[in-house]
Amino acid sequence: MSILQKAYSALELKEQGNILIELLSTHLNNSKHSASQTLNWNTPENQLDFWQNQSEQSNEVKDILQTILNTSINLHNPKYMGHQVAPTLPLAALAGLMSSYLNNGMAVYEMGTASSAIEKLILQDICNKIGYDANADGFLTSGGTLANLTALLAARRQMVKEDVWEDGSNKKLAVMVSEEAHYCIDRAARIMGMGTSGIIKIPVDKHYRMRIDLLESYYEKATENGLQVIAVIGSAPTTSTGIYDKLDEIASFCSKFNLWFHVDGAHGGAVVYSKKYKSLAKGIEKADSVVIDGHKMMMMPSIMTFLAFKNKIHSYQTFSQKAQYLWENSEDEEWYNYAKRTFECTKSMMSIQFYLVKQAYGDSIFEEYVDTLYDLGQVFYEMVEDEAHLESFLKPDANIVCFRYVHPDLHHDEINKINQQIRKAILEDGRFYIVQTLLQSKNYLRVTLMNPFTSQKEINELLKTVLTLGEKFMIKNQ
Numbered sequence: 001m002s003i004l005q006k007a008y009s010a011l012e013l014k015e016q017g018n019i020l021i022e023l024l025s026t027h028l029n030n031s032k033h034s035a036s037q038t039l040n041w042n043t044p045e046n047q048l049d050f051w052q053n054q055s056e057q058s059n060e061v062k063d064i065l066q067t068i069l070n071t072s073i074n075l076h077n078p079k080y081m082g083h084q085v086a087p088t089l090p091l092a093a094l095a096g097l098m099s100s101y102l103n104n105g106m107a108v109y110e111m112g113t114a115s116s117a118i119e120k121l122i123l124q125d126i127c128n129k130i131g132y133d134a135n136a137d138g139f140l141t142s143g144g145t146l147a148n149l150t151a152l153l154a155a156r157r158q159m160v161k162e163d164v165w166e167d168g169s170n171k172k173l174a175v176m177v178s179e180e181a182h183y184c185i186d187r188a189a190r191i192m193g194m195g196t197s198g199i200i201k202i203p204v205d206k207h208y209r210m211r212i213d214l215l216e217s218y219y220e221k222a223t224e225n226g227l228q229v230i231a232v233i234g235s236a237p238t239t240s241t242g243i244y245d246k247l248d249e250i251a252s253f254c255s256k257f258n259l260w261f262h263v264d265g266a267h268g269g270a271v272v273y274s275k276k277y278k279s280l281a282k283g284i285e286k287a288d289s290v291v292i293d294g295h296k297m298m299m300m301p302s303i304m305t306f307l308a309f310k311n312k313i314h315s316y317q318t319f320s321q322k323a324q325y326l327w328e329n330s331e332d333e334e335w336y337n338y339a340k341r342t343f344e345c346t347k348s349m350m351s352i353q354f355y356l357v358k359q360a361y362g363d364s365i366f367e368e369y370v371d372t373l374y375d376l377g378q379v380f381y382e383m384v385e386d387e388a389h390l391e392s393f394l395k396p397d398a399n400i401v402c403f404r405y406v407h408p409d410l411h412h413d414e415i416n417k418i419n420q421q422i423r424k425a426i427l428e429d430g431r432f433y434i435v436q437t438l439l440q441s442k443n444y445l446r447v448t449l450m451n452p453f454t455s456q457k458e459i460n461e462l463l464k465t466v467l468t469l470g471e472k473f474m475i476k477n478q
């Protein structure tokens with residue numbers, strides 16, 4: 001048997017598949033043990049050395065898979081409270097495996113017959129949840145960053161009289177966005193040639209929401225400076241602090257000045273599934289376009305993002321590019337030839353992951369996930385407030401909480417230093433995983449509660465660890 005015949009054999013698939021599933025199931029089980037590590041920290045250089053040695057030591061699939069598990073961060077551990085990526089729901093991961101195996105490229109209908117139809121259905125579903133009517137539609141794309149860029153390209157197509165796609169443009173275009181928005185908005189605007197002057201950053205109020213009262217004056221100033229503002233972007237919520245902009249009020253402003261209203265709901269757009277938290281995104285249904293990441297608050301594997309448009313026509317006009325080898329008439333609005341509308345040509349069969357979960361467990365699983373984690377955000381905040389030497393930055397809207405170690409005997413720089421030391425010590429210890437951020441030149445520890453099995457027990461253990469480390473570094477730094 002040739003190596004190719006062996007590697008492609010059904011028997012090999014079954015044997016290797018069984019090994020993998022067995023390992024993952026043990027991993028998931030072990031993740032729940034309180035003594036388990038979230039991360040086995042190694043510097044990048046040591047990690048590289050490790051893998052160089054490892055490559056010389058073992059070619060056994062089981063060993064390699066086990067070693068990857070041992071040396072990767074474990075999002076399924078309830079002590080994982082770091083970045084905004086979900087612990088994948090096992091069924092969604094299995095659908096991801098199927099997508100990898102089938103490898104239907106999705107660019108044209110023939111290359112994704114089932115997954116294209118399913119994509120249409122789940123987009124209809126999410127459009128309904130957003131509150132759009134039957135005129136809405138959209139597609140799945142690879143990540144919030146790409147989805148935000150695609151939405152802004154659609155906005156430009158709609159808002160600028162000239163055909164920028166065909167003819168290019170010397171026109172000075174701009175977008176207005178909170179100074180706290182995710183950096184990918186800034187990046188998208190620069191990719192579109194808007195430059196620094198085209199990214200108008202609106203200051204935030206004391207609750208870290210975009211100041212709506214400033215929108216009009218910033219808009220007028222931009223217009224006086226010869227800029228054409230094409231869109232205002234609301235964050236639902238912002239990344240650092242997890243605070244929702246007042247979408248309803250941004251919608252009114254956009255309607256008054258006839259501007260495109262885009263909502264970056266990459267993190268928290270999923271509240272459209274929650275009766276309890278939907279009001280945080282009040283006004284989302286008025287947006288011309290909405291981005292929601294599946295791999296953040298919807299338990300999907302990375303990477304999978306919904307991009308929904310209030311008016312489906314807009315989703316077809318972004319890339320009016322001719323690719324004769326793929327489709328005959330690029331003017332036709334064929335929902336089933338997805339590459340007409342997506343940045344990607346080939347993309348994975350993301351739709352089947354979401355569909356399988358929805359069919360197996362119902363929409364209530366998305367609601368329960370959001371509610372559990374947003375409730376936990378409040379619990380975390382209250383537990384921080386109960387500690388004399390801990391201080392939180394803001395009362396959270398969502399499952400993102402920024403807090404820090406404080407002490408009356410320490411001044412600003414010393415507190416900053418100690419919080420950096422705490423974060424580094426926690427990272428290197430590896431039981432917990434949390435991140436950090438800088439707000440008003442103060443260093444904060446930052447958690448995003450992504451694991452629905454994180455409980456008060458883990459939070460309490462983390463806060464005690466922070467307090468112990470704080471005291472230790474206070475003495476050490478003297």
Ligand SMILES: Cc1ncc(COP(=O)(O)O)c(C=O)c1O
Pocket residue numbers: 084142143144145146182184235236237238239264265266267293305
């Ligand atoms: C508000 C917001 N927008 C966009 C992004 C980028 O999304 P992605 O990582 O899927 O590209 C993030 C990521 O954290 C985010 O928080």
